[in-house]
Amino acid sequence: MVPLFSAEGLSSLIFIFIVMTTVLGAVIATHSERLIRAVTGLAICFIGVAGLYYYLHSPFVALMEMLIYVGAVCVTIVFAVMLADPNPTGGVLKKSIFTGPLSFGLGIMLFWGLSALAGKTAWVAPAGRVNDGSLEEVGRALLTNYSMAFELISLVLLLAIIGALVLARGGRTRAGGES
Amino acid sequence: MSIPAFGDSLITYLIIAALLFGIGFYGLVHRRTLIGMLIAGELILAGASINFMAFNRFLAPDPTVGQIFTLFIMGIAAAEAAIALSIIIAVYRNYRTIDTDDVAELKG
Numbered sequence: 001m002v003p004l005f006s007a008e009g010l011s012s013l014i015f016i017f018i019v020m021t022t023v024l025g026a027v028i029a030t031h032s033e034r035l036i037r038a039v040t041g042l043a044i045c046f047i048g049v050a051g052l053y054y055y056l057h058s059p060f061v062a063l064m065e066m067l068i069y070v071g072a073v074c075v076t077i078v079f080a081v082m083l084a085d086p087n088p089t090g091g092v093l094k095k096s097i098f099t100g101p102l103s104f105g106l107g108i109m110l111f112w113g114l115s116a117l118a119g120k121t122a123w124v125a126p127a128g129r130v131n132d133g134s135l136e137e138v139g140r141a142l143l144t145n146y147s148m149a150f151e152l153i154s155l156v157l158l159l160a161i162i163g164a165l166v167l168a169r170g171g172r173t174r175a176g177g178e179s
Numbered sequence: 180m181s182i183p184a185f186g187d188s189l190i191t192y193l194i195i196a197a198l199l200f201g202i203g204f205y206g207l208v209h210r211r212t213l214i215g216m217l218i219a220g221e222l223i224l225a226g227a228s229i230n231f232m233a234f235n236r237f238l239a240p241d242p243t244v245g246q247i248f249t250l251f252i253m254g255i256a257a258a259e260a261a262i263a264l265s266i267i268i269a270v271y272r273n274y275r276t277i278d279t280d281d282v283a284e285l286k287g
Binding site for chain 1: 180181182183184185186189190191192193194195196197198199200201202203204205206208209210212214215217218219221222225228229232233235236237238239240241242243244246247249250251253254255256257258259260261262264265266267268269270271277
């Protein structure tokens with residue numbers, strides 16, 4: 001416990017606000033009837049997750065979260081919603097009597113089980129750190145220990161771009177033949 | 180007045196990650212359109228990333244490993260979103276719907 005009107009107390013208050021942002025965004029993302037609102041909830045949730053990364057002493061990963069998820073993935077999903085959402089008003093959630101309560105129960109059970117597991121395990125703190133985890137150390141590890149994976153992920157991204165172009169172009173004819 | 184310092188304990192982050200995973204799983208089962216399921220999948224990936232970052236901050240002897248793994252998760256998730264969305268657009272062009280109950284041509 002720390003006093004509220006101090007630097008640590010205010011930082012705890014902001015932390016609670018960030019956690020609430022994350023959970024609220026996740027609930028909007030799964031529960032809204034319209035898909036465009038779900039994407040907005042996803043963006044709110046990712047802003048909260050970036051705040052959590054900041055509290056975990058990784059401002060670079062927080063910045064990447066904002067840049068990639070909020071800036072790129074959410075905008076791409078918004079474009080897909082604009083291109084392929086035939087039923088913009090409602091009808092997005094399953095209406096079956098089983099899937100609603102069943103999926104809710106499954107989600108609650110997963111959450112409860114994972115939380116209980118995390119609470120019961122005796123986590124062992126490390127005896128020491130080999131570096132301080134700064135951005136400089138991340139870059140050095142990325143270009144020495146993990147250079148193979150770093151090169152491979154660029155290949156994966158290139159293939160994803162080409163594959164997305166091929167898939168999205170297929171079936172389209174020249175000069176407005178379709179329509 | 181005093182307030183607990185939540186941001187400095189591992190269990191807080193693990194519970195948040197478990198909550199995101201549970202919400203994402205619920206959405207994955209509950210949603211009826213392909214884009215909704217993709218959004219729920221992104222929530223599950225976010226929960227996994229928070230777990231990696233929390234273990235990296237509190238338990239790892241080398242605190243760069245979790246950050247690099249999270250960066251790789253982001254790259255893979257971006258590639259996956261691009262491919263999945265182009266598949267969804269191709270499905271929409273053929274079927275005029277992205278409802279998972281209607282796209283059932285392979286169903287026996």
